[in-house]
Amino acid sequence: MTQQEFLDLVEEVYKFHTKRAPGIVIGVEMVDLARRKLGPVDSLGAVTETQVCLSDVIQYMTGCTIGNKYLIMRDKIGRYALTLYDRKDGRGVRVFVDQNKIDKQKMPETFQFFLRQRSEAVSKDKQARKESAKIIVDEFLAVGRNIFGWQFVRVKDYKKPPVNPVKICPDCHESFIYTEDGDTTCLACSGELDYYQLEQ
Ligand SMILES: [Zn+2]
Missing domain, CATH: 3.30.1330.130 (60s Ribosomal Protein L30; Chain: A;)
Incomplete structure (x- = not known):
């Protein structure tokens, strides 16, 4: 160059x-x-x-x-x-x-x-x-x-990561990708990653 x-x-x-x-x-x-x-x-x-x-x-x-x-x-x-x-x-x-x-x-x-x-x-x-x-x-x-x-x-672990499964969140009814088997709701509804609040 x-x-x-x-x-x-x-x-x-x-x-x-x-x-x-x-x-x-x-x-x-x-x-x-x-x-x-x-x-x-x-x-x-x-x-x-x-x-x-x-x-x-x-x-x-x-x-x-x-x-x-x-x-x-x-x-x-x-x-x-x-x-x-x-x-x-x-x-x-x-x-x-x-x-x-x-x-x-x-x-x-x-x-x-x-x-x-x-x-x-x-x-x-x-x-x-x-x-x-x-x-x-x-x-x-x-x-x-x-x-x-x-x-x-x-590079370690260079192989493609597995495609994670999806389920419907019982609270917001949106589909979400889950990585932890124990997750029943999405991480927004669970509060773990709730980055917004709804405007009235
Ligand atoms: Zn949800």
Whole structure:
């Protein structure tokens, strides 16, 4: 990928994500690196270790999405990292941000970005956020887009998850997918996942 192709792709992902988040520039390089190291596979799968913008980069660039279940969310780990793998055998490549490659002198803003230590203004002020994002992108391009480590991995439990059965909830009379045999009502009616209340 040439620098121009790279930047064009970044613009497309910005649109998909609806925000010019600096992590996207970094994420595009990470997904591309993982793809190159893995080589062509018939059935690509992905795992993300964070929910932030990286998961949108993966969905846009690979077609592995939450909806088709080819993107597995392991976002509770919270590392800015991903794995692309072959769904046939679980063989994969994991790409991560190597903090040792982020030179504090050459990439001060990026260094603070990954530690969530950017100035107070960045969280409050749109203009400051925009300027910070631009600095991070410039720093990243200046070091040749290389702040990553990667490793060959074998994904555990890569086989398709079982399709769970469905039943009718006796309270709301809607059908729902259940995973626990003991569930008699859906998790909204049981109160476990009731995320809304009805407006009068
Ligand atoms: Zn219900």
